[in-house]
Amino acid sequence: MNDLAVRFSGVHKQYRHFHLADIDLELPTGSIMGFIGANGAGKSTTLRILMGLVHQDRGAVEVLGQSMPSQQAQAKADIGFVAEDMRLYKWATLAWHMDFIASIYPGWDAAYAAELVRRFDIRPEQKMRGMSHGQRVKAGLLLALARRPRLLVLDEPTTGLDPVARHEVLGALMEVLTDESRTVLFSSQNTLDVEQISDQITFIDRGRIIDSADKESYLERWRRVRLDVPPDVILPALDDVVARSTTGRLTVLTSNRFTAAMAEACAAAGATVNSIETMTLEEIFLANVQQRREKEAA
Amino acid sequence: MTEIRTRDLVISQTDSRPMYLQIVEQIEQRVAVGDWPAGAEIPSIRQLAADLRVSVITVKRAYYELERSGVIATQQGKGSTVAPATRASADLHHGELARQIEHVARLGALSNLSADELAARVRTALAELQRKNREKP
Numbered sequence: 337m338n339d340l341a342v343r344f345s346g347v348h349k350q351y352r353h354f355h356l357a358d359i360d361l362e363l364p365t366g367s368i369m370g371f372i373g374a375n376g377a378g379k380s381t382t383l384r385i386l387m388g389l390v391h392q393d394r395g396a397v398e399v400l401g402q403s404m405p406s407q408q409a410q411a412k413a414d415i416g417f418v419a420e421d422m423r424l425y426k427w428a429t430l431a432w433h434m435d436f437i438a439s440i441y442p443g444w445d446a447a448y449a450a451e452l453v454r455r456f457d458i459r460p461e462q463k464m465r466g467m468s469h470g471q472r473v474k475a476g477l478l479l480a481l482a483r484r485p486r487l488l489v490l491d492e493p494t495t496g497l498d499p500v501a502r503h504e505v506l507g508a509l510m511e512v513l514t515d516e517s518r519t520v521l522f523s524s525q526n527t528l529d530v531e532q533i534s535d536q537i538t539f540i541d542r543g544r545i546i547d548s549a550d551k552e553s554y555l556e557r558w559r560r561v562r563l564d565v566p567p568d569v570i571l572p573a574l575d576d577v578v579a580r581s582t583t584g585r586l587t588v589l590t591s592n593r594f595t596a597a598m599a600e601a602c603a604a605a606g607a608t609v610n611s612i613e614t615m616t617l618e619e620i621f622l623a624n625v626q627q628r629r630e631k632e633a634a
Numbered sequence: 635m636t637e638i639r640t641r642d643l644v645i646s647q648t649d650s651r652p653m654y655l656q657i658v659e660q661i662e663q664r665v666a667v668g669d670w671p672a673g674a675e676i677p678s679i680r681q682l683a684a685d686l687r688v689s690v691i692t693v694k695r696a697y698y699e700l701e702r703s704g705v706i707a708t709q710q711g712k713g714s715t716v717a718p719a720t721r722a723s724a725d726l727h728h729g730e731l732a733r734q735i736e737h738v739a740r741l742g743a744l745s746n747l748s749a750d751e752l753a754a755r756v757r758t759a760l761a762e763l764q765r766k767n768r769e770k771p
Contacts, residue, residue, distance in 0.1 A: 514678075531647075533687060535689045535690050551692070614650065
């Protein structure tokens with residue numbers, strides 16, 4: 337059994353105004369990855385390459401052991417893909433869609449589908465046309481989940497959802513993961529969702545992956561250090577400091593590879609360490625993107 | 635057998651402490667106050683993750699820390715249980731007892747109870763607990 341559900345290596349895709357470059361990505365089976373990036377960063381393009389909907393110019397993509405796009409027919413039987421612009425038939429009811437999907441995919445689990453209908457609080461007899469955004473998102477998710485695919489790929493599943501719907505959707509995703517052989521990849525602009533439920537996180541900005549790591553050790557590496565630096569003290573040169581801002585005597589350092597030695601070096605130089613703080617994924621993402629963009633501009 | 639309920643645990647996103655630490659502290663507390671008795675089965679990592687809607691890796695980290703400090707015991711293929719009474723759980727109980735006694739003392743002082751009256755109340759509560767335990771089938 338392959339222990340990677342998804343693997344990208346050296347993937348490129350050139351558009352006229354956008355370039356996806358050097359995409360390397362590994363998603364272990366049984367885990368859930370949150371894919372974070374601003375609008376236009378390349379999240380959807382990456383997911384579409386994964387699905388074989390867009391073909392890469394070069395580089396290798398392997399999904400559930402199948403090479404994409406050449407073996408996409410085999411791979412797709414085991415992938416559930418949900419995106420905002422998914423074409424569901426407006427004039428048809430959810431029940432019609434459920435019957436339709438059930439007739440194509442032998443793995444369709446009618447009992448699970450019925451349970452999701454109840455939990456998502458949606459009505460099968462309703463036509464897609466009459467559904468709200470949240471109901472449509474949940475309907476699309478239901479159609480993918482009830483097939484019980486080995487890999488679930490979701491493009492912004494929580495965008496535009498109210499808190500109740502968001503809670504229902506996150507709960508359904510986490511339930512998929514109680515089965516160790518299933519894997520979830522979802523993109524999001526909401527770092528709070530990603531921080532809450534992801535095992536793996538990947539940041540993408542301007543067509544490049546800027547970080548991809550397991551969440552716990554990644555969060556553990558980042559710290560903000562607040563220092564009181566007297567006028568005659570000069571801080572030592574420190575590696576792994578991605579941002580530094582000074583106002584008056586107070587300096588704030590942001591590090592992506594914090595160690596106790598870093599704070600000790602500042603203290604030895606004569607500064608007082610006021611606090612060492614953990615950071616949220618959102619703060620880390622912003623610090624990371626800013627630093628990269630400044631480097632590019634320099 | 636006491637049922638372990640995952641709704642006993644509540645994770646806060648506004649809490650500045652990492653989520654795995656919140657899980658560690660809350661399980662320690664449930665064990666310390668006796669809600670989760672020694673030997674009780676605790677949910678699997680993936681089940682707790684699904685129930686709390688937090689990532690598997692976060693719960694894994696919490697269980698790892700709890701195991702290291704001897705609060706829970708994990709048997710390969712059998713899942714995790716609250717560890718039998720050990721130094722670790724004794725320490726947890728003592729710590730919790732100290733906190734609760736301080737609380738009782740403060741409430742006693744607020745109600746103007748004398749030391750003897752307070753002690754009598756504690757003895758009554760103890761006797762009541764023993765009576766209840768005897769009645770248990």
